[in-house]
Amino acid sequence: MKNQKGLVLVFALLVLLSITILGVSSVSSSLLQTKMASSLERKSVAFDAAEAAIAGVVFESEDETVLSDPAITDPLSEARQGLVLNMAVDEMSCFDNNRIRRDVTANGMTMTTQHTIAAQFSDQGNVNSWSQTAFVREQACRGSSNVISGSNIKCHVFVVRGCGQSQGSSYAVANTLTAAVFAPATN
Secondary structure, three states, rough: OOHHHHHHHHHHHHHHHHHHHHHHHHHHHHHHHHHHHHHHHHHHHHHHHHHHHHHHHHHHHHHHHHHHHOOOOHHHHHHHOEEEEEOOOOOOOOOOOOEEEEEEOOOOOOOOOOOOOOOOEEEEOOOEEEEEEEEEEOOOOOOOHHHHOOEEEEEEEEEEEEEEEOOOOOOOOEEEEEEEEEEEOOO
């Protein structure tokens, strides 16, 4: 009988050990899932910031007051005057200092304004939002009517890269828009 009491004690310790291991693995798995969800949320907010940056360029480029005021320029007009982006050779990075930059803040977009002041896009997770705009080429407009193709109008092609970066992150989430704008030919 004394041998059986010792065997029950060993069996009870093995059951407690297995329950402890199961509990520790459950807590570890839960912590890992929480980290993954948090990372996914930060990337999602950064992507929203990148999308807002692209929308900001479109917004500012369509602002009638900006377009009619010779003292301020829209990002597409500035990019047209800047360095040409050769898509076969050049890369366009969110951290490129040679491109036209616009920032989107938590205050949103304001008419009659160049959005060049960097500030937080979102206080939730401290996210920055900005765009880089570059001129690519001037080309004949495809799919347009004969009236346009016979005139002195060309399509000016631009690349707009929207960027969003969470605080503490070494990378930026980016999205790209290619836009063609009717404009007078330069030749």
